[in-house]
Amino acid sequence: MEFYDEFNQAERQQFITTIKNLEFDYNSDITQYFSRENENKIKTILYFLADAIKQKKSIPQSSTMRASLIYIYDKCKSKENEYKNTPNEIINFYDYYYKSAMIEFYKN
Numbered sequence: 001m002e003f004y005d006e007f008n009q010a011e012r013q014q015f016i017t018t019i020k021n022l023e024f025d026y027n028s029d030i031t032q033y034f035s036r037e038n039e040n041k042i043k044t045i046l047y048f049l050a051d052a053i054k055q056k057k058s059i060p061q062s063s064t065m066r067a068s069l070i071y072i073y074d075k076c077k078s079k080e081n082e083y084k085n086t087p088n089e090i091i092n093f094y095d096y097y098y099k100s101a102m103i104e105f106y107k108n
Contacts, residue, residue: 013055018049021061023070041077044094045069048101057106065105072101 007015019025024046031039048069052059060064076097080090091094 006054007050014053014066014102015050018053018059018061020075022049022059023063024049024066044073044097047094048098052102052105053097054055060105068086068104069101073097076100 016025018080020025024042025040026034031042049059076093077089080096083089
């Protein structure tokens with residue numbers, strides 16, 4: 001991933017551990033069968049995790065966190081489709097997802 005070079009050694013290790021613990025560590029044998037939508041979903045979630053690590057945010061390593069990341073993505077994608085061609089149209093999906101996830105996970 002493009003952001004990987006921006007990590008220092010500790011961040012890189014935290015990212016690898018996080019994606020393994022959350023079961024987002026897919027190899028090319030698996031990803032070759034992903035739909036374009038699922039590729040985009042995983043990529044968006046991985047970018048979010050990388051950004052959270054860069055910002056020193058604590059990331060719960062649980063199946064609940066994994067399910068929440070996916071649920072928030074799906075909810076945001078639904079809103080993107082709902083708002084398409086309206087005054088509320090979502091211009092940058094990643095920014096919308098990022099803000100939604102941050103609000104959900106880091107409310108305090």
